[in-house]
Amino acid sequence: MQNMTMKQKTQQGFTLIELMIVVAIIGILASIALPAYQQYIAKAKFSEVILSSAGVKTAIEVCTQTEGDTRLCVITKDNSVKNAAAGAVGGDSVDTIVIAAASATTIKITVKPKATKGIVAADDYILDGVFDIGALTWSLNSSSGCITKAYCK
Numbered sequence: 001m002q003n004m005t006m007k008q009k010t011q012q013g014f015t016l017i018e019l020m021i022v023v024a025i026i027g028i029l030a031s032i033a034l035p036a037y038q039q040y041i042a043k044a045k046f047s048e049v050i051l052s053s054a055g056v057k058t059a060i061e062v063c064t065q066t067e068g069d070t071r072l073c074v075i076t077k078d079n080s081v082k083n084a085a086a087g088a089v090g091g092d093s094v095d096t097i098v099i100a101a102a103s104a105t106t107i108k109i110t111v112k113p114k115a116t117k118g119i120v121a122a123d124d125y126i127l128d129g130v131f132d133i134g135a136l137t138w139s140l141n142s143s144s145g146c147i148t149k150a151y152c153k
Contacts, residue, residue: 039150042117042118042149042151043150045093045116045118045119046093046146048093049146052088052094052111053088053109053111053125055084055087056084056085057109057138059073059080059083059085060081060107060109060136061136062080063080064131065134065136069104070101070105070107070129071103074101074107081099088111092116093113093114094111094112094114095114095121096111097111097112105131106128106129106130107128108129109127110126111125112124113125125140125144125145126141128140140152
């Protein structure tokens, strides 16, 4: 009879210290996971900014192939580049898109995001285009604000 009562006492459950250790471990894991999740959300939101520039890039590429001069694409007769930029701004993520041609062979697209979900307007996305041998090549400008927060690569 005494053996039965001892077995019952040893199987009562977790002690307070064991429960406190579990809660502490969960708290530590949550403190690590929450900032990583917030960074993931901001990157996902910024991918919409990057994607919005795709239509503008395509319109500029077609215009440059047709006109042979990037400056003419900023003031093109058919407004295809301006229409693509206006369509990209209409979304939830993009505040403005500025297109500037410095010469006949270089053009720059600056996409300013709307301030939302950890993204600020200074996290701009700047693309440089160089027209050479019948093709337009794009590269990310090193002064893009999105580079410092690792939203774009």
